[in-house]
Amino acid sequence: MNSIKELLIRHDRELGGLSFRSLASKHGIPASTIHKMLSKKQAEEPIGDAGSSRSEQSEIALLKTQLRKEQLKNELLNNMLDIASKELGVDIRKKSGTRRSK
Numbered sequence: 001m002n003s004i005k006e007l008l009i010r011h012d013r014e015l016g017g018l019s020f021r022s023l024a025s026k027h028g029i030p031a032s033t034i035h036k037m038l039s040k041k042q043a044e045e046p047i048g049d050a051g052s053s054r055s056e057q058s059e060i061a062l063l064k065t066q067l068r069k070e071q072l073k074n075e076l077l078n079n080m081l082d083i084a085s086k087e088l089g090v091d092i093r094k095k096s097g098t099r100r101s102k
Contacts, residue, residue: 009023009034010038013038014065015073036081041064
């Protein structure tokens with residue numbers, strides 16, 4: 001599976017909260033394939049030390065999920081700004097070192 005499709009599926013799962021069945025119908029991929037793909041990806045990312053308690057591991061997993069959501073949101077907003085800048089022909093980001101108008 002290509003990485004863009006995988007990113008879209010992960011985005012829909014994490015931010016949209018879509019079920020495996022919903023993801024399957026939306027992207028035209030069997031739910032079992034999506035489940036295996038997301039489970040494999042999660043298994044590659046270690047959750048914590050082997051000596052950590054289950055509550056610490058779940059808290060770490062929750063924080064990682066929140067961080068990933070914020071990273072995706074930041075990437076989305078930056079892409080929106082880039083597209084708007086190209087379409088409008090004006091740089092709409094604030095430039096560093098600018099002074100407030102009086």
